[in-house]
Amino acid sequence: MHIVIIGNGIAGITAARHIRKLSDHKITVISGETDHFFSRTALMYIYMGHMRFEDTKPYEDWFWEKNRIELVRGFVEKVEPQSKLLHFEDGKTLAFDRLLIATGSKSNKFGWPGQDLEGVQGLYSYQDLEGMERYSPGLKRAVIVGGGLIGIEMAEMFHSRHIPVTFLVREKSFWDLVLPLEESQMINRHILENGIDLRLETELKEILPDANGKARAVVTNKGETIECGFVGLTAGVSPNVDFLKDSGIEMGRGVLVNDFLETNIPGVFAAGDCVQLQNPKHGRRPIEAVWYTGRMMGETAAHNIVRGGQSLIPYDPGTWFNSAKFFDIEYQVYGTVLANPPENHAVLYWEHSDGRRSIRLVYDRHTGGILGLNLMGVRYRQEVCVKWLESGTPIEEVLQNLGMANFDPEFYKEYENDVVALYNRQSGRNLTLKKRRGLAGALDFLRA
Amino acid sequence: MNILQKIGLALFTIALLIFLLANGLDSYRLSPENLSVKNEFHKKEILGAAQQLGMMEKTYGSSFAFNGDLKKAMHTAQQVLDEKAKQGLPEGVSEWDYRLGDWAMKDYALQTTKLSATGPVADNPLLFLLLTFGLGILGGLLYIVPKFGELPGIKNNGIYHNPMTRGLKVGLRGAFLGATILGVLVFGMFYLGGGWLWSLLTVIVGSFIAWRVLIKEKSKEEKPARSASPGITGWLGVLTGVLLIGFYVALYWAPQHITAWMHIVDPVSKMLSGNEASQWFLYGLLYTIVVMVMGIRMIAKYRHNKYQIIRTFSVMFFQTAIAFLLPEILVRLNQPYYDFKNIWPLNYSFFFDYNLDNLINSGGLGIFMLVWGIVLIVIGVPVITYFFGKRWYCSWVCGCGGLAETLGDPYRQLSDKSLRAWQYERWIIHAVLAFAVVMTLMVLYTYFTGSHNVLFISSDTVRAWYGFLISSAFAGVVGTGFYPLMGNRVWCRFGCPLAAYLGLVQKFKSRFRITVNGGQCISCGNCSTYCEMGIDVRAYAQRGQDIVRSSCVGCGVCSAVCPRGVLRLENNASDVQERANDLRVIHVKNGELEIENS
Numbered sequence A: 001m002h003i004v005i006i007g008n009g010i011a012g013i014t015a016a017r018h019i020r021k022l023s024d025h026k027i028t029v030i031s032g033e034t035d036h037f038f039s040r041t042a043l044m045y046i047y048m049g050h051m052r053f054e055d056t057k058p059y060e061d062w063f064w065e066k067n068r069i070e071l072v073r074g075f076v077e078k079v080e081p082q083s084k085l086l087h088f089e090d091g092k093t094l095a096f097d098r099l100l101i102a103t104g105s106k107s108n109k110f111g112w113p114g115q116d117l118e119g120v121q122g123l124y125s126y127q128d129l130e131g132m133e134r135y136s137p138g139l140k141r142a143v144i145v146g147g148g149l150i151g152i153e154m155a156e157m158f159h160s161r162h163i164p165v166t167f168l169v170r171e172k173s174f175w176d177l178v179l180p181l182e183e184s185q186m187i188n189r190h191i192l193e194n195g196i197d198l199r200l201e202t203e204l205k206e207i208l209p210d211a212n213g214k215a216r217a218v219v220t221n222k223g224e225t226i227e228c229g230f231v232g233l234t235a236g237v238s239p240n241v242d243f244l245k246d247s248g249i250e251m252g253r254g255v256l257v258n259d260f261l262e263t264n265i266p267g268v269f270a271a272g273d274c275v276q277l278q279n280p281k282h283g284r285r286p287i288e289a290v291w292y293t294g295r296m297m298g299e300t301a302a303h304n305i306v307r308g309g310q311s312l313i314p315y316d317p318g319t320w321f322n323s324a325k326f327f328d329i330e331y332q333v334y335g336t337v338l339a340n341p342p343e344n345h346a347v348l349y350w351e352h353s354d355g356r357r358s359i360r361l362v363y364d365r366h367t368g369g370i371l372g373l374n375l376m377g378v379r380y381r382q383e384v385c386v387k388w389l390e391s392g393t394p395i396e397e398v399l400q401n402l403g404m405a406n407f408d409p410e411f412y413k414e415y416e417n418d419v420v421a422l423y424n425r426q427s428g429r430n431l432t433l434k435k436r437r438g439l440a441g442a443l444d445f446l447r448a
Numbered sequence B: 001m002n003i004l005q006k007i008g009l010a011l012f013t014i015a016l017l018i019f020l021l022a023n024g025l026d027s028y029r030l031s032p033e034n035l036s037v038k039n040e041f042h043k044k045e046i047l048g049a050a051q052q053l054g055m056m057e058k059t060y061g062s063s064f065a066f067n068g069d070l071k072k073a074m075h076t077a078q079q080v081l082d083e084k085a086k087q088g089l090p091e092g093v094s095e096w097d098y099r100l101g102d103w104a105m106k107d108y109a110l111q112t113t114k115l116s117a118t119g120p121v122a123d124n125p126l127l128f129l130l131l132t133f134g135l136g137i138l139g140g141l142l143y144i145v146p147k148f149g150e151l152p153g154i155k156n157n158g159i160y161h162n163p164m165t166r167g168l169k170v171g172l173r174g175a176f177l178g179a180t181i182l183g184v185l186v187f188g189m190f191y192l193g194g195g196w197l198w199s200l201l202t203v204i205v206g207s208f209i210a211w212r213v214l215i216k217e218k219s220k221e222e223k224p225a226r227s228a229s230p231g232i233t234g235w236l237g238v239l240t241g242v243l244l245i246g247f248y249v250a251l252y253w254a255p256q257h258i259t260a261w262m263h264i265v266d267p268v269s270k271m272l273s274g275n276e277a278s279q280w281f282l283y284g285l286l287y288t289i290v291v292m293v294m295g296i297r298m299i300a301k302y303r304h305n306k307y308q309i310i311r312t313f314s315v316m317f318f319q320t321a322i323a324f325l326l327p328e329i330l331v332r333l334n335q336p337y338y339d340f341k342n343i344w345p346l347n348y349s350f351f352f353d354y355n356l357d358n359l360i361n362s363g364g365l366g367i368f369m370l371v372w373g374i375v376l377i378v379i380g381v382p383v384i385t386y387f388f389g390k391r392w393y394c395s396w397v398c399g400c401g402g403l404a405e406t407l408g409d410p411y412r413q414l415s416d417k418s419l420r421a422w423q424y425e426r427w428i429i430h431a432v433l434a435f436a437v438v439m440t441l442m443v444l445y446t447y448f449t450g451s452h453n454v455l456f457i458s459s460d461t462v463r464a465w466y467g468f469l470i471s472s473a474f475a476g477v478v479g480t481g482f483y484p485l486m487g488n489r490v491w492c493r494f495g496c497p498l499a500a501y502l503g504l505v506q507k508f509k510s511r512f513r514i515t516v517n518g519g520q521c522i523s524c525g526n527c528s529t530y531c532e533m534g535i536d537v538r539a540y541a542q543r544g545q546d547i548v549r550s551s552c553v554g555c556g557v558c559s560a561v562c563p564r565g566v567l568r569l570e571n572n573a574s575d576v577q578e579r580a581n582d583l584r585v586i587h588v589k590n591g592e593l594e595i596e597n598s
């Protein structure tokens, strides 16, 4: 059987690796972007000079041949699921028995005037990185449009090369659709402290060209014109599925799949950013463009592709978690932490006096069960948090054992006592912290 | 870079240039008082030969010209003494004392050159101390201290854009390494007095290892892809490497040409131990200062990270107090020179006859030192490593580690992460451990039996070759000289026999591991890139497997640079045997797999 995978990102590659573990089928992985799998999440570090492109490849180049995973470089233009045939941009074709679509995302563009000028781009692909490299020499200012995770990475990238950045953010405060107000403001402060020209509640109206058709300036909705040689469009991403339009594969915003990551067409599966789940699990969204879901989907899809019709495995990403880094502030979240919590979400929020660290615990006001943890500048142990979350552990029990979740390096100050003290102050209770940081305690808990 | 840093860099460069030039500034003139030879027979003949060559009337402009003639004089003296010895030794004098051996000539050359120097450096050591060490430290600090003003956090910006730190192409790197090895082996023939046997043996062992790795373990087809920057765009690093290599070559094998540096540090040596500075004192002082200044840089860089700060203070302390000052003070107090933290087999001469005799004959303290050294080997290493991993030594105490973690920190990303490098590493480091053990056993056999030959092989030669090949060429020339070419732990990773010993304990019986935080890894590769031991940390992290590797020195930098908080260095007793068994991000559980099988 010939299994073809479109996309050599984390979803496609994880699938290929697991298919190889599970079977001896012929595997072909197609990508139009790069010859080998690399870590998209590390694009910024290449630009910043922390790593070379080579260093972002999780597997050495000989890995693929050794594991009999064939790599094809090229863009698929059209899929014919009925005749089981792929058409490439250059006219070539490829037949498959089973197909995995793992084509990832593309940067959003909202029809801004001038969005296709020279020097205007998003940051998603390796080619985008090359674009940034090309425009950087002599660049006087970059304007970045869209205050999300990729926007702030782009700001950090230019900042690392001492290129002034103006950062246009539509919202009242950075990423406040996701981050609660205090954390969001912490990041505002941190962006400013890094010397970025942060403009909140400011939108892009149009991009002005120079005589050569290159971006020269942007005009904001406040009527201001900002001179710049580069405009970064980072207002989110959406599934990269346009080439599937007339294929007969059912689509929403992404490729629609059932619990087993099957599309409407037997033998055609999808995984990763390009997927839209028909029935997302509780607390999860239908499209989740994050690294680990791509990995999990890839693994699940591999099992189901190999199994064909029988005893398929449902995709279950478990409890929501995520992480990011905003300049120097690390961020981790476990469970449900909402920017605008409903009435039944009670919150305990502790912030360090240096304004760069915080711990937020969200719990059910009525039952007391823990719902979510949000960390800034502090690391927590995923498995401990998830176990608490999945068993709805009462907040007071969580608090007394909170140290167990701490994952900061040795000798780092532990703040859990302060969190408990804060809770005691606010609730009039008199809890004490029973568990401190350490693997032994965490393991006892996890294995109990 | 702000103006202060630019000034600092300029001052440092000036100091470095003066330091390098210092050896060319003095002139050399031989006189009977300057000929530093205590042995009367030797002195008489050498003086005679020198006079015939007209050395006494001549002022030499360089140490090379001076040593050229001095060598001739000594060779003549050697021949004369050999001839005379054949005709009969003077009453009560052993042949050993009478004849002039090669080793003695090396020592005479060094001491005599040093004494014969006159000129700006020899006459004004204090001035030059200020112009080189003083100015260099000042410049370094001016460059480093402003870093404390930046926002705290990982600042690796531009490392791969910087000609100092970006490394060079794998092919070129190989060429450098090959040329160095070849040079060492060829020089080794002369070093051991003309025999090619030991160079040949080394080539055979090396070829065996290459065959194992490339052919037997099939690494030949698995071409490492992680090449470095194009061409020699990392030229500043290459230059630095060449300078370092040159320094070590001079230090070990041509110290008579760097006597000016010894003059410069004479005042410090006299203050500490009361003795004149040898090349080893020069090395120790320079080493300590570098660890201190670059330690401050390390602390500035990681000032948000307490693990790094405390660890750096620790290596600074052990280098300064225990490795450098304490032995000097011991000497001043007429006690044996002893570095309390240097453990066999890294301290490969611990069981040499002269060291054992010295310790045994030095009263209570000497015996204590002997016992202390042995207790560290048999109890200290395994027990402490069981509790904390090998990091307690390699990145908290050790001097080589101390230099690697301070001077070497800017180069840690240049370690080779390929599977092939790991295959080489396992073979080479264990081969060195075996060599160290065998060599030591032979030396001890000789010590106890008095017989120099163990099965036709002279333990003296084995030990000399070990000192030359492993301790000087490997640990020094390649180990440190290759910092800017192959990363800062070349010696610790590929060569150190103590690291091999510690690693075995760490791998098989230790509470230490690096824990991976569930599924948070985004495979970015920062951890692998900055692992100085070339461990592909990401390979473990991305599948949720805790890292248990014998080579990990627990520097904690992978954990520090990880942007997602994935890694934590931890110790735990209850799961020592199954530390790395779980693959926690394997998503589809085994239970579900069984459905299909049933």
Ligand SMILES: Cc1cc2nc3c(=O)[nH]c(=O)nc-3n(C[C@H](O)[C@H](O)[C@H](O)COP(=O)(O)OP(=O)(O)OC[C@H]3O[C@@H](n4cnc5c(N)ncnc54)[C@H](O)[C@@H]3O)c2cc1C
Pocket (backbone or CB within 6 Å): A006, A007, A008, A009, A010, A011, A012, A030, A031, A032, A033, A034, A040, A041, A042, A043, A044, A074, A075, A076, A077, A102, A103, A104, A105, A123, A124, A125, A150, A153, A240, A243, A271, A272, A273, A274, A288, A289, A290, A291, A292, A294, A323, A324, B522
């Ligand atoms: C700058 C940046 C930073 C990020 N940081 C994080 C982070 O910190 N944490 C996190 O969880 N997520 C992060 N993400 C998101 C994460 O990278 C994605 O969720 C993930 O890469 C998606 O993987 P994928 O395999 O679904 O698709 P992709 O990685 O996008 O791979 C799809 C591949 O398919 C190729 N392809 C698409 N269409 C075709 C076609 N028609 N023919 C041939 N080839 C095609 C594409 O060129 C691409 O190579 C980041 C994304 C970016 C851009």
Ligand code: SF4
Pocket (backbone or CB within 6 Å): B514, B527, B530, B531, B532, B533, B534, B535, B537, B547, B551, B552, B553, B554, B555, B556, B557, B558, B559
């Ligand atoms: S694995 Fe981490 S702690 Fe161990 S040597 Fe490498 S970087 Fe240091």
Ligand code: SF4
Pocket (backbone or CB within 6 Å): B520, B521, B522, B523, B524, B525, B526, B527, B528, B537, B538, B541, B542, B561, B562, B563, B564, B565, B566, B567
């Ligand atoms: S462990 Fe951290 S540094 Fe290493 S690859 Fe994963 S996210 Fe990156």
